[in-house]
Amino acid sequence: MGIGAEERLILEDYLRERGQKMTRPRETVLEAFLKLERHVTAEELFAAAQRLDPSIGQATVFRTIKLLADAGLAREACPDEGARRYEHSYKHEHHDHLVCLGCGAIVEFKDPAIERAQDAIYVKYGYRPSNHRLELEGYCPVCAKKKVGV
Amino acid sequence: MGIGAEERLILEDYLRERGQKMTRPRETVLEAFLKLERHVTAEELFAAAQRLDPSIGQATVFRTIKLLADAGLAREACPDEGARRYEHSYKHEHHDHLVCLGCGAIVEFKDPAIERAQDAIYVKYGYRPSNHRLELEGYCPVCAKKKVGV
């Protein structure tokens, strides 16, 4: 079974249910996406997909990454600025981010206490939970040392 | 004492410290911003500022809202898509957001348990805290009812 076979099936099912089609370009984008393990922009994904198939168009990449997000295979990360970024979603459990403002390093973490406290908030206001995003910003040990006294 | 006098002084101090000047357009933008109580885009702020002074330019609004953010009077909110949004920062304590995906309603809340758990994360990874952003998405009681079974 090739890499991404499972994800391919998910996408196929998702498309079929909506009368849409599985195509070669979509496969290519999916394959490129699965190989990239970090938060990627459409730009980066486009470059990676082109390496697999030089004839692929930029518009297709934009269209397909949105499909992947809808199908539950990708998930939007929330950048402070610049282009939208996506990360893996399927079999990549929800997590929060700790971002270094100095070097851009990203720690992914999950904290039961935070999750529990968030659930309590939903209950308190009577909201039905969907998803959430938590970004902690700060300076990693290395960068913090460089900026002592700032 | 006029509305926003305090904020005006903060901006003035901030500018003076950096050899920059307090000008009429900047006052106008500040005034417009202080009157708007919700998360605003530069676009909306521009419209509001134009009502106060039709001669004001769009570029000035973009420039000034960034100044306000640097001066601690405004703060960036993190939108899922579209234009950047700003909210009041001065005398508006840090808080998190609970957003309804149905009607767009926003509840602002602050939870000690969440704050504490976040601080623990910073410590655990040796990061120096800067700021953080938490957005809980879901459906408010009204919208949840409309979408039963979804």
Place this chain on the structure above:
DNA sequence: AAGAGTATGATAATCATTATCAATACGATT
């Protein structure tokens, strides 16, 4: 293999934001 309908890639268009630049306003000093 043919037909109906979706997808593609190239390009133009849009939206938010930033850069450019000549003209103007600020405010410290005289």
Place this chain on the structure above:
DNA sequence: AATCGTATTGATAATGATTATCATACTCTT
């Protein structure tokens, strides 16, 4: 109040990211 050096302004062009358009090509079912 007039002057001067510098920062700021508004209009416009430029940029970057994303979306719309559209004629052609591809998929899937028959």
